[in-house]
Amino acid sequence: MSYPKVLTKRMEDHPADSHTIERYAATGGYAQAKAALDMTRDELVDIVKASGLLGRGGAAFSTGLKWSFLAPARPAYLVVNGDESEPGTFKDRQLLERDPHQMLEGVIITAIANEVHHAFVYIRGEYPKPARRLQRAVDEAYAEGYFGKGIFGSDYDLDVTVHLGGGAYICGEETALINSLEGQRGEPRLKPPYFPAAKGLYMMPTIVNNVETMANLPHILDMGVEAYKALGHGDDTGTFLTSLSGHVNNPGNYELPHGITWRELIYEVGGGIPGDRELKMWIPGGASAPWFNPEDHLDLPITKGDTGQAGSMLGSGAVVVMNDTTCVVKAAERVVRFFSHESCGQCTPCREGTTWLEMILRRIEAGQGRPIDADLLLDVSDNISVGLAWPPRQTTICPLGPSAVSPITSIMRHFKDEVMAHITEGACPFAKTEVPA
Amino acid sequence: MSIWSESTQSRAKEILAKYPEKRSAVMPLLYLAMAEDGWLTIEGMTEVAEWVGITPAQVQSVASFYTMYKREPTGKYLVSLCTSISCMLLGSDDVLHAIEDESGVPHGETDDEGVISVEHAECIGACGGAVACQVNYELIEGLTPEKGRELVRWLKKARPDAVNTDEMQELFGGRRSFDWAIQSDVGAAGPYPAFEPYGTATEDAK
Structure with missing residues (x-):
C-alpha cells in the first residue's frame, strides 16, 4: 500500500540533491514565500486556521490559532522548535537533513504572517549534521536574497539564526526553549501567560512552531486549503x-x-x-x-x-x-529513567517523583521489589498527576512529570500480573529481551 | 585581555552579532570555550561571562544545566551510546558493556591517557537505526557489540584528528533510520558538536 507523499516527495524523487537550493528552486521552491509577501497577516492566519494544521511537535495545537494570539507589541519573534528529543522520534532530523529549504520556506511564510524580522531555529545539540545541513541551506538562501535585507526584492527584512542546544529534552517545552535561547537555564516558565505569543523571547510576542509544522506551510499555500484537508481524515488534516x-x-x-x-x-x-x-x-x-x-x-x-x-x-x-519477550518493568524503567534524567528540578512532585519511580522500578526488575511497591508506584504517580486521568492533570509547571506517569499506568492497568510476578518470584520472569537478528 | 586565540575571538564576535541580546550567545560561546580547552574549564566559563556581560556564577549555572557542557576533563573521543527505550529493545545494554569492556572505561569516565570517554546517552534521535551511538556527536547507526569493540580499537589505534559520521557509519554501522543519501564533508575534533558557525567543524576529516 502506498500513500501520497507531500513532505517527503522531493527527497524520494531526488535523493542525491534534495537538500540543495537548485533542486528546491527547480521543484517550485520559494514561490509560496514570495507570494506570501503580497498577502496580509489576516489572510495568511485565516488560511492556516482553515487548513486545520495542527502543531507536529507533540501538543497538536492549531497553528493558525496560535498565530492569531500574537500580541501587538513589536518586535515579534519566531522560534522554530528543532529540539526533537522525545524518545522514539527522528522525523525532524530527516526533514532537516534531506530537505532543509522546505522548512526554511515555511519560516519565511510564518515570519511574514506574524510580522517577524528575526527568526531562530533551535536544534538539539546532538544534531550537528542536521544543523550543518540547515546552515548551508540558510547561507544559500541568503545568497539568493531570500533572507537578509529586502527579501525577494521587497522592503521586508528577515534574518534567521541557527542555534544549537546543549542536550536537554526539557528545552522542547516552548517556554524552556525560550529561556534557553535567552542564555538561561532551560527551565519552563510559570504560566500565565499561557502562550509565548503574549510574552515570549525577551518578553516580546513570540511564535514557537515545530520543524514539521513549518514544512507543511508551503504546501498549504501551494495546493490550497481544500486539497490539503483532503489529504487527511476529518479533523486531522494533511499527512x-x-x-x-x-x-x-x-x-x-x-x-x-x-x-x-x-x-x-x-x-x-x-x-x-x-x-x-x-x-x-x-x-x-x-x-x-x-x-x-x-x-x-x-x-x-x-x-x-x-x-x-x-x-x-x-x-x-x-x-x-515491543514483542512478547519484552519485560514491561524493564521497558517502563527505561522510559521513566529518561524523564527522571531530564526533569529540570523546579517542581518537587516531578523532581522527587520521577527519581523514586525509577528507583522502585529498578528494584522490582532486580527482584528486590516489596509487596507494597505496586501501590507505591501508583501513589507516587498520583502525587505527580492527580487522579491518574487522561488527559493528565498536573501538579507541575510543565507536562514532563505527568509524562513519566504514562508508563506506570500502562503497565499497572494491562500487565499488573507481570509486575507482581517480579515481586512474588523475587526475579524478572524474562531471561532477556530477544534481540531480532 | 582575552585568553582565547585570535580566531576564536573573531568567531565570538560573529556569534554575538547574530543575537539581539548578548546573553543569548552564552550557549554557542560555551562550545567555543570547550573547543579552546578540550573541555569546559572555570577559566573558559569566566571568559564567556566577560563576553556576554554576566557573572561567572551565572555562566556556570547555565553550563551545569546541560549535559553537553563537560565541566570535567573529557577524552578526545566522547563515545555516547544510546540506551533509551528503542535502543534498549534492540540490545543497547550489550553494546554498552562491550564498549566499556574493550575500552576499559566505565560509563561516565575517561581513560588515563585522555583518549576515550564513555557515557550512556538518553535518546539521540536515531531510533530506526538502533542501536545508535555518537562519537563527538557524529552518529553511527545499527551498532552491534562486536562493531562497538571494533570502534573502540579503531579510535585507540587510528586516533583520527577528527571523526566523520559517514566514515564511521561505513566502518562500523548497520541499519539506518533512513537513507542518509548525502555525505557530510566535515568532522568533529573534540567532545563538542561540529558546526561551522562555531568553528568546530573540521574540514577534510579523513
Missing part, C-alpha cells in the same frame, strides 16, 4: 510523519494519512514483528504517551480523536513496538 522503531521489520520514518489503523501501520507499513513474534504492546506517540495493546487498540484508526478517547495521544508521531 503526518511517523517514526517507527523497536521490534518491527521495517523501522523508519513514514509519511502517512491519518485514519489508517495501528494494524496497518505495524503489520503492513512496518512489516510486522521480526521472527514472527507476538506483538505485546506499543507506544503510540512518543515516550510521554500511555501504551496501547493489541487486544484493545490494534484496529483503532490513527487519529487524534480516536487515540485521545482510548486514553493516549499521537504526540510526536513516534511509535515504539
Whole structure:
C-alpha cells in the first residue's frame, strides 16, 4: 500500500540533491514565500486556521490559532522548535537533513504572517549534521536574497539564526526553549501567560512552531486549503510523519494519512514483528504517551480523536513496538529513567517523583521489589498527576512529570500480573529481551 | 585581555552579532570555550561571562544545566551510546558493556591517557537505526557489540584528528533510520558538536 507523499516527495524523487537550493528552486521552491509577501497577516492566519494544521511537535495545537494570539507589541519573534528529543522520534532530523529549504520556506511564510524580522531555529545539540545541513541551506538562501535585507526584492527584512542546544529534552517545552535561547537555564516558565505569543523571547510576542509544522506551510499555500484537508481524515488534516522503531521489520520514518489503523501501520507499513513474534504492546506517540495493546487498540484508526478517547495521544508521531519477550518493568524503567534524567528540578512532585519511580522500578526488575511497591508506584504517580486521568492533570509547571506517569499506568492497568510476578518470584520472569537478528 | 586565540575571538564576535541580546550567545560561546580547552574549564566559563556581560556564577549555572557542557576533563573521543527505550529493545545494554569492556572505561569516565570517554546517552534521535551511538556527536547507526569493540580499537589505534559520521557509519554501522543519501564533508575534533558557525567543524576529516 502506498500513500501520497507531500513532505517527503522531493527527497524520494531526488535523493542525491534534495537538500540543495537548485533542486528546491527547480521543484517550485520559494514561490509560496514570495507570494506570501503580497498577502496580509489576516489572510495568511485565516488560511492556516482553515487548513486545520495542527502543531507536529507533540501538543497538536492549531497553528493558525496560535498565530492569531500574537500580541501587538513589536518586535515579534519566531522560534522554530528543532529540539526533537522525545524518545522514539527522528522525523525532524530527516526533514532537516534531506530537505532543509522546505522548512526554511515555511519560516519565511510564518515570519511574514506574524510580522517577524528575526527568526531562530533551535536544534538539539546532538544534531550537528542536521544543523550543518540547515546552515548551508540558510547561507544559500541568503545568497539568493531570500533572507537578509529586502527579501525577494521587497522592503521586508528577515534574518534567521541557527542555534544549537546543549542536550536537554526539557528545552522542547516552548517556554524552556525560550529561556534557553535567552542564555538561561532551560527551565519552563510559570504560566500565565499561557502562550509565548503574549510574552515570549525577551518578553516580546513570540511564535514557537515545530520543524514539521513549518514544512507543511508551503504546501498549504501551494495546493490550497481544500486539497490539503483532503489529504487527511476529518479533523486531522494533511499527512503526518511517523517514526517507527523497536521490534518491527521495517523501522523508519513514514509519511502517512491519518485514519489508517495501528494494524496497518505495524503489520503492513512496518512489516510486522521480526521472527514472527507476538506483538505485546506499543507506544503510540512518543515516550510521554500511555501504551496501547493489541487486544484493545490494534484496529483503532490513527487519529487524534480516536487515540485521545482510548486514553493516549499521537504526540510526536513516534511509535515504539515491543514483542512478547519484552519485560514491561524493564521497558517502563527505561522510559521513566529518561524523564527522571531530564526533569529540570523546579517542581518537587516531578523532581522527587520521577527519581523514586525509577528507583522502585529498578528494584522490582532486580527482584528486590516489596509487596507494597505496586501501590507505591501508583501513589507516587498520583502525587505527580492527580487522579491518574487522561488527559493528565498536573501538579507541575510543565507536562514532563505527568509524562513519566504514562508508563506506570500502562503497565499497572494491562500487565499488573507481570509486575507482581517480579515481586512474588523475587526475579524478572524474562531471561532477556530477544534481540531480532 | 582575552585568553582565547585570535580566531576564536573573531568567531565570538560573529556569534554575538547574530543575537539581539548578548546573553543569548552564552550557549554557542560555551562550545567555543570547550573547543579552546578540550573541555569546559572555570577559566573558559569566566571568559564567556566577560563576553556576554554576566557573572561567572551565572555562566556556570547555565553550563551545569546541560549535559553537553563537560565541566570535567573529557577524552578526545566522547563515545555516547544510546540506551533509551528503542535502543534498549534492540540490545543497547550489550553494546554498552562491550564498549566499556574493550575500552576499559566505565560509563561516565575517561581513560588515563585522555583518549576515550564513555557515557550512556538518553535518546539521540536515531531510533530506526538502533542501536545508535555518537562519537563527538557524529552518529553511527545499527551498532552491534562486536562493531562497538571494533570502534573502540579503531579510535585507540587510528586516533583520527577528527571523526566523520559517514566514515564511521561505513566502518562500523548497520541499519539506518533512513537513507542518509548525502555525505557530510566535515568532522568533529573534540567532545563538542561540529558546526561551522562555531568553528568546530573540521574540514577534510579523513
